[in-house]
Amino acid sequence: MGHEALDRVATPFLALDRSVVEANAARLRAHLDGLGAVLRPHVKTAKSVEVARLLFDGGVGPITVSTLAEAEAFADAGFTDVVYAVGIAPDKLDRVIALRRRGVDLVVLLDSAAQAVEVARASRERGVPVPALVEVDCDGHRGGVLPGDPAVLAIAEALVSGGAELRGVLTHAGESYFAYTPEALTAAAEAERLAAVRVAEDLRAAGHEVPVVSVGSTPTAHAVTDLTGATEVRAGNYVFFDLVMAGIGVCRVDDLALSVVTTVIGHRPDKGWIMTDGGWMATSRDRGTARQPVDQGYGLVADLDGTPYPDLLMTDASQEHGTLSVRPGSAAALPDLPVGTRVRVLPNHACATAAQHDRYHVTSPGSRAVEAVWPRVRGW
Amino acid sequence: MGHEALDRVATPFLALDRSVVEANAARLRAHLDGLGAVLRPHVKTAKSVEVARLLFDGGVGPITVSTLAEAEAFADAGFTDVVYAVGIAPDKLDRVIALRRRGVDLVVLLDSAAQAVEVARASRERGVPVPALVEVDCDGHRGGVLPGDPAVLAIAEALVSGGAELRGVLTHAGESYFAYTPEALTAAAEAERLAAVRVAEDLRAAGHEVPVVSVGSTPTAHAVTDLTGATEVRAGNYVFFDLVMAGIGVCRVDDLALSVVTTVIGHRPDKGWIMTDGGWMATSRDRGTARQPVDQGYGLVADLDGTPYPDLLMTDASQEHGTLSVRPGSAAALPDLPVGTRVRVLPNHACATAAQHDRYHVTSPGSRAVEAVWPRVRGW
Numbered sequence: 001m002g003h004e005a006l007d008r009v010a011t012p013f014l015a016l017d018r019s020v021v022e023a024n025a026a027r028l029r030a031h032l033d034g035l036g037a038v039l040r041p042h043v044k045t046a047k048s049v050e051v052a053r054l055l056f057d058g059g060v061g062p063i064t065v066s067t068l069a070e071a072e073a074f075a076d077a078g079f080t081d082v083v084y085a086v087g088i089a090p091d092k093l094d095r096v097i098a099l100r101r102r103g104v105d106l107v108v109l110l111d112s113a114a115q116a117v118e119v120a121r122a123s124r125e126r127g128v129p130v131p132a133l134v135e136v137d138c139d140g141h142r143g144g145v146l147p148g149d150p151a152v153l154a155i156a157e158a159l160v161s162g163g164a165e166l167r168g169v170l171t172h173a174g175e176s177y178f179a180y181t182p183e184a185l186t187a188a189a190e191a192e193r194l195a196a197v198r199v200a201e202d203l204r205a206a207g208h209e210v211p212v213v214s215v216g217s218t219p220t221a222h223a224v225t226d227l228t229g230a231t232e233v234r235a236g237n238y239v240f241f242d243l244v245m246a247g248i249g250v251c252r253v254d255d256l257a258l259s260v261v262t263t264v265i266g267h268r269p270d271k272g273w274i275m276t277d278g279g280w281m282a283t284s285r286d287r288g289t290a291r292q293p294v295d296q297g298y299g300l301v302a303d304l305d306g307t308p309y310p311d312l313l314m315t316d317a318s319q320e321h322g323t324l325s326v327r328p329g330s331a332a333a334l335p336d337l338p339v340g341t342r343v344r345v346l347p348n349h350a351c352a353t354a355a356q357h358d359r360y361h362v363t364s365p366g367s368r369a370v371e372a373v374w375p376r377v378r379g380w
Numbered sequence: 381m382g383h384e385a386l387d388r389v390a391t392p393f394l395a396l397d398r399s400v401v402e403a404n405a406a407r408l409r410a411h412l413d414g415l416g417a418v419l420r421p422h423v424k425t426a427k428s429v430e431v432a433r434l435l436f437d438g439g440v441g442p443i444t445v446s447t448l449a450e451a452e453a454f455a456d457a458g459f460t461d462v463v464y465a466v467g468i469a470p471d472k473l474d475r476v477i478a479l480r481r482r483g484v485d486l487v488v489l490l491d492s493a494a495q496a497v498e499v500a501r502a503s504r505e506r507g508v509p510v511p512a513l514v515e516v517d518c519d520g521h522r523g524g525v526l527p528g529d530p531a532v533l534a535i536a537e538a539l540v541s542g543g544a545e546l547r548g549v550l551t552h553a554g555e556s557y558f559a560y561t562p563e564a565l566t567a568a569a570e571a572e573r574l575a576a577v578r579v580a581e582d583l584r585a586a587g588h589e590v591p592v593v594s595v596g597s598t599p600t601a602h603a604v605t606d607l608t609g610a611t612e613v614r615a616g617n618y619v620f621f622d623l624v625m626a627g628i629g630v631c632r633v634d635d636l637a638l639s640v641v642t643t644v645i646g647h648r649p650d651k652g653w654i655m656t657d658g659g660w661m662a663t664s665r666d667r668g669t670a671r672q673p674v675d676q677g678y679g680l681v682a683d684l685d686g687t688p689y690p691d692l693l694m695t696d697a698s699q700e701h702g703t704l705s706v707r708p709g710s711a712a713a714l715p716d717l718p719v720g721t722r723v724r725v726l727p728n729h730a731c732a733t734a735a736q737h738d739r740y741h742v743t744s745p746g747s748r749a750v751e752a753v754w755p756r757v758r759g760w
Contacts (some may be wrong), residue, residue, distance in 0.1 A: 010448075010760055013471065024474075044699055066661075066700045068672055084701045085646035089391065091718045111646050114719040116435055140699055143646045143655045172700070222560075265467035266491050266523045275523045277469050282760075283548050285665035318554070319731055320446045320466045321522055339494040340470045350522055351699055352665055354734070356760055380390055380662075 001027065003370035007096045007302060007342060009361055011263040012282035014353075015344060016240075017306075018054070018371065022240050030223060040064050040083060040214065042220065042236025047075040047377040064234045066219035068095045073377040081179070081370045082230060083107045085170065087135060087143055090118040097128045107167050107212075111135040111145050114156045120162020123143040131167035132159055133212060136201075138195035139188070141174030145196040156208050159310065161357075168212030169203070169380055172234070176219035180293070185223035192220050197229035207309045222250050237276065240350035243300065247292040253308065258354060261343035261361075262322055263305065264337045266334040274337055276322040283317060283345060286352035299345040303345045306344060306365060309335050314345050381650075386684060387722060389741055391643040392662035394733075395724060396740040397686075398434070399752070400637035400753065404618050405435045408601060415607040420444050420463060420594065422616025424730045427757040428740065429457040431619060444614045448475045453757040455484045457553065460562035461507055463487045463594065465550065465614070467515060467523055470498040477508045487547050488590075491515040491525050496535045500542020511547035512539055513592060514583075518575035519568070521554030527578040536588050541727030549583070551576045553616070556599035560628055560673070565603035570599050577609035599630050620730035629674040633680065638734060639724035641684065641741075646716045654704040654717055660697040663725060666732035677723040678702065686724060686745060689715050694725050 006015060021215040032039055042056050044066035052063060055115035057123070062081040065071045080103060084096070088108040092254040110116055110132050114291035123129045134155055138144065139372030140271055145152050159166045176188035182298050192215045200210040215227070218241075227233065240258040262278030279323045280298070289296040298315035316323035322345070326332050338344065347353035354360075354376065386395060413421055421435050424446035430445060432454065442461040445451045451462050452475070464698030468476070468488040469549050479486045488513050490496055503509045514535055539546045556568035572595045580590040595607070596614035598621075607613065620638040621631040642658030660678070669676040677693035681704055689708035696703035702725070706712050713736060717723065725735035734740075734756065740753040 006473075010472070010475075012760060014486070064709070071479060086657060087655060089643040089645050091388075091643060092390070112719060130459075138653070142703070143648065146650075218608070248521060249448065263469040263471060265469050265495070270526075275467060277466060280666075281735060282731065285667070287665070297731075324523070339492060340498070352660065355661060380392060 003361070003373060004123050004362065005370055006261060006363060006368040009261070009370065011342065012260050012278035013263050014357045014360050015259050016362050017365050018362050019259045019364055020255060021239050021345060023053060024241060024255060024257065026262050028238050034331050035090060035224065037230045038062060038232040040232045040234050041239070042066070042085070043070055043074065043355065045236040046239050047323070047354070048374050049074060050372070050374040052079065054307050057237065062232070064146060064236065067303060067380045070377050070380050071099055071104065071106055075099055075102060080104045083133065083170070085109055087111060088115055088119065089178035091113070091123040093119065093130065100128050100130065100161060102110040107131045107133055109135050109170060110113040110155065111152045113151065113158050116158035116164070117162065120159055124163040129163060129165045129351050131165035132280070133168050133170040133214060134199065136171040136190045136195050137197045138172055139175040144173070145199070147195050152199055152202060153206050156203055156206065159324045160208065166208055166210070168210045168214065169189060169196050169199045170214040173217045174218045177244065177248065178219050179219060182223065182249065185219050185248070185250070186225060189277060190219035192216070192227065193224070193227060193230055200229065203218065219248060219250050220246060224374040230280060235348055237299070240354070243296045243346060244288040244292065244346050247289055256261050256346050259346050260299070260353060261342055261344055264339055264343065265340040266339065269355050272325050272334055272358065274324040274334065274345065276324060277320060278322045279320045280317040281319050282356055283314065283322070283347060284322065284349065284352035286349040288348040296348060299347050302342060302344040302346060304342045304368065311364050383753055384752055386641060386741065386743060386748040389750065390659035392739045394740050395641050396729060396742050397637045397745055399637065399744055401431060401434050401619050404637065406636060408615060408618050412604060412613060415604065415640070417607040417610045418442060418612045420612045420614050421619070422446070422465070422614050422680065423454065424451055425616040425734065426619050426682055427582050427734070428754050429454060430752070430754040432459065433593050435619065443611070444616065447760045448472060449485055449582055449759050451484065455479055455482060463489070463513065463550070465489055467491060468499065470495070473499065473502040473510065475672045477502060479507045479692070480508050480510065480743065487511045487513055489513050489515050489550055490522050490535065491698050493534045493538050496538035496544070500539055500544040502542040503607045509543060509545045511545035513550040513594060514574050514579065514704050515546050516549050516551040518551045518572045519553055519555040519642060522552070524551065525579070527575050532579055532582060536583055536586065540588065546583070546588055546590070548590045548594065549579045550578050550594040552599045553597045556597050557624065557628065559599060560604065562629065565599050565628070565630070566605060569600035569604035570606065573604070573607060573610055580609065584654065587594070588697055598625060599628060602630050603637065617730055618736070622730040623676045623726060623728050624668040624672065625697060627669055627674060633726065634725050638730050639682065639726050640679070641714050641724055642721055644719055644721040648721065652705050654714065656702040656704060656723065657700060658702045658725060659700045661699050662736055663694065663697060663702070663727060664729065664732035664736050666729040669729040676728060679727050682724045682726060684722045684748065685725060
């Protein structure tokens with residue numbers, strides 16, 4: 001297609017193994033098959049229409065977004081079944097309504113009567129009933145209403161009586177990112193389901209219809225064994241995976257689809273360092289594995305064909321400099337990488353690393369050819 | 381000019397106080413006045429032609445860049461005196477030579493004979509002598525040749541005999557970001573100067589001309605009292621400053637020009653949290669103050685007019701959620717901020733926070749009007 005190959009594109013840049021994305025997508029689909037819930041991928045990790053199409057066999061399907069910029073870009077590409085899974089700020093309702101008028105079934109999230117009143121007011125004033133999900137807190141990680149809190153009924157009442165629509169409930173097991181055993185992950189998935197179903201039942205008992213019960217995170221979606229009462233599962237990171245997910249056992253390092261390609265620009269043998277042209281501007285400042293049993297620095301380092309060097313990490317970063325060195329305590333030797341050598345850095349957190357870039361260079365394992373260049377959605 | 385005001389622009393976004401940038405620029409110019417060296421601002425922090433013009437009274441001047449994308453964008457805007465202060469990767473020499481052919485005096489950096497051989501080869505083959513600075517290590521922070529290392533002469537010889545140009549030496553006191561007293565900062569500045577001058581003198585003793593002796597960092601540029609032997613000073617962060625710089629005493633919180641405007645989307649009174657729509661996608665994952673005596677979380681929180689709330693920090697972040705809470709140990713009360721309230725988050729690290737955005741919304745202290753929207757240079 002005329003794209004420069006991996007050994008020619010100006011570094012640093014993102015390399016994306018398409019077949020790894022496809023395998024990750026197939027694995028989660030297979031896991032959820034028969035559990036009775038729809039998969040609604042979160043596009044916040046890849047922010048790429050082309051990556052999302054891989055998840056739907058080239059077509060479109062239900063998605064979750066983290067920004068209205070994503071909702072608008074994916075609407076342009078034909079994705080019309082969208083949950084905006086960040087609590088709604090009233091100032092954003094104009095854009096929500098504009099999307100609904102375009103035919104996008106965009107659903108907002110909220111966890112307070114104050115928000116419900118604003119959603120209802122906008123619905124009435126603009127003549128466009130906006131559907132909303134009530135956010136449920138299943139593990140104290142972020143926002144949401146606690147199961148059993150009477151605020152849930154006040155929120156539902158404010159929506160329905162005010163002219164908006166109660167679409168259902170949504171929860172996210174943020175604490176599952178800190179679960180380190182299969183049992184802990186399955187327990188987190190069950191806690192997530194039970195919290196959402198409990199609130200849905202409370203709402204039904206009060207006479208509301210609750211068509212949507214939405215649960216999920218990458219760790220719990222892969223661990224869940226029972227989705228009774230849930231109608232849909234969300235997961236985002238799984239399309240790429242990363243070292244944090246490998247650290248909690250949700251994937252293997254081989255399942256990482258994304259890497260940052262950088263070039264060696266120098267050596268400090270007195271310090272055991274190799275310097276590259278990829279700093280935190282290319283990897284992000286995310287050091288998610290610092291909180292895990294195995295700290296991977298700013299990332300594991302592999303050769304340009306994807307084979308990791310023994311215990312070689314990106315251990316430090318300034319804006320446009322990366323420092324590679326051997327994992328502390330390892331007996332591995334620093335590899336001999338001449339100036340100009342290209343390496344791949346496997347990231348801690350794919351969402352954060354991808355966000356540093358405007359595009360993906362799409363390739364296949366074992367090949368240096370770039371099949372395509374896919375843009376990312378940016379901004380808000 | 382028809383721009384939406386600070387209380388209307390879609391959050392999160394960057395607000396930039398123009399007059400604070402101007403004051404920061406004037407302060408450093410005044411400090412360096414009479415010390416006998418030229419100021420060569422590093423544009424890697426703002427990556428904005430419009431911000432750079434503020435530093436040169438609306439005109440152009442010598443600049444430092446961290447990427448060739450910056451060099452190209454600034455060349456388009458008439459900036460033709462440019463140092464690319466990241467060690468050169470041989471694959472980038474084609475773009476360097478293309479810029480020189482456009483009339484840009486672009487100078488590269490290197491610290492090895494291997495790089496010098498490649499720069500010389502490209503110079504000969506393309507018929508364009510590329511000038512280079514030798515990077516000197518003054519404090520063990522990153523790359524560079526140690527003063528006294530005979531490699532310096534081999535590098536110079538490879539450049540000159542091979543058809544390139546030795547332009548001089550450059551050093552950067554990266555460790556000054558960890559100096560916490562005026563004395564330590566001045567000592568770092570003096571160590572930086574001495575290292576660069578020492579290597580310049582070694583090169584002159586070997587018969588080389590060394591027209592450029594380049595030193596500097598934001599901390600040392602503000603602390604330096606003697607620039608004998610140095611020809612230019614580099615600093616980048618000072619145009620915006622940030623909480624890391626305030627933490628080492630180089631500026632006050634009032635000198636911070638940049639903030640992230642976010643909107644309150646919820647509350648968790650049981651946890652003492654206020655939730656906003658600005659997460660790490662808007663602030664970056666940079667937690668530079670975590671290593672300082674006063675940890676500022678993801679940033680200090682001020683109202684939309686810039687007045688800080690007592691001890692209110694952004695204490696946690698997910699991709700599109702920020703958590704605000706009172707500084708641990710503080711007796712301050714959590715302010716009452718209704719859903720929809722806009723706040724400003726003052727960043728740990730301006731370079732990293734700005735990099736999460738595509739543009740600045742330019743304003744003045746005490747005003748909510750947006751005077752201009754300035755784009756940032758992105759990518760490599």
